[in-house]
Amino acid sequence: MRPRDEQKEATIREKAIEMIVQEGFDGFSMQKLAKAAGLSASTIYIYFKNREDLLRQLYLAVDEVFAREALRHFDPAMPFEDGLWLQWKNRYRYILKHPLYFHFSEQFRNSPLIRQQDLHTPAFRSAMQQFVRNAVQRKEVAELPAEVFWAAAYGPFYILVQFHLQQSGMGGKPFSLSEQKLKQAFQLVIKALRP
């Protein structure tokens, strides 16, 4: 029997993400994807059940990479400031390395295609919860409702990143957020969260 071509599936995934970032869900079709990937439309159905399944799988795969990169070298037992900065830097590095992936997931954020509960893996969520519990216990941060805390801890990060991502457009222009500005924003967050 003939084996599956791993390179082929990888190409489908890459081109699909590219197309969605450039044209949105709206402009994304199986036939255009087939043409972009240089294969027949029916071949896509060997690797993915249907359009919806393809989108779902893409999202899950991208989110999994994100979760892995965000938690790199992270331990929920870390001192709060170190741990939060590590996560900021990890996410920053992820976005520099995979701007398309990041842009792609952002398309899902407010779309009806993915339920909120599907965002991030359970392991990721529980690691983050433990991290905050520790920080509160050690009185490194003020005690706050969870969503207020996360909004303060990551809101500035995401707004900053989104701004620079849009500045860079989708052409070749590089992502221009400097680590210095990132650090500046981070210092503000730390000041805000101190007890």
Next chain:
Amino acid sequence: MRPRDEQKEATIREKAIEMIVQEGFDGFSMQKLAKAAGLSASTIYIYFKNREDLLRQLYLAVDEVFAREALRHFDPAMPFEDGLWLQWKNRYRYILKHPLYFHFSEQFRNSPLIRQQDLHTPAFRSAMQQFVRNAVQRKEVAELPAEVFWAAAYGPFYILVQFHLQQSGMGGKPFSLSEQKLKQAFQLVIKALRP
């Protein structure tokens, strides 16, 4: 001659926004919109040049309402803390009053359909710029790169709002962010931005 039916155009706009919030750009079509609005598809083309024009007009109209509401009772000369809190409350009220509108604009945020520069009217942008210039001059806030400043001033707000918006889903469930939590987040932001 027969006059245009203003009610008809209003219905088209409302139903279009509803449909986009519920099904995304992907699931939005002229024919489904016609059926939902109870008229012929060709009638839509009396009020809007085409699909793209319809989306553009919807976005501009919604954004105009937002800008008006956000600036309600606002003056760039206000003391910083008062002015920023007023804007937070204005935006909060806007989202409570028009959750669909807000959800609708969020769909555009990372989509290729609207250029970043089209976000918000020039009047809105310049009012905000003047507001910060004044605050810096009076040493009410630290001097920071513009995007770092805005990220810190509004990041927590938007993350908080997005979280509660997703919690409420799109069914009848009410938008559940309390003004108390809003105020808590605001206090953190003020603490962060002080010189």
Next chain:
DNA sequence: GTTTTAAAAGAACGAACATTCGTTTATCTT
């Protein structure tokens, strides 16, 4: 009340859509 005009409807257009089907092709097993 007739004429004028544009709104509104409905049918129709080709194009593009997601998906399936039958055939061909490439690779593994024997």
Next chain:
DNA sequence: AAGATAAACGAATGTTCGTTCTTTTAAAAC
């Protein structure tokens, strides 16, 4: 080398898409 099997393809399915055309309808102007 022959046979088995699933990958890969091209063609075709029926549906839905955005938009236009033709006709009908309703209101304003006379």
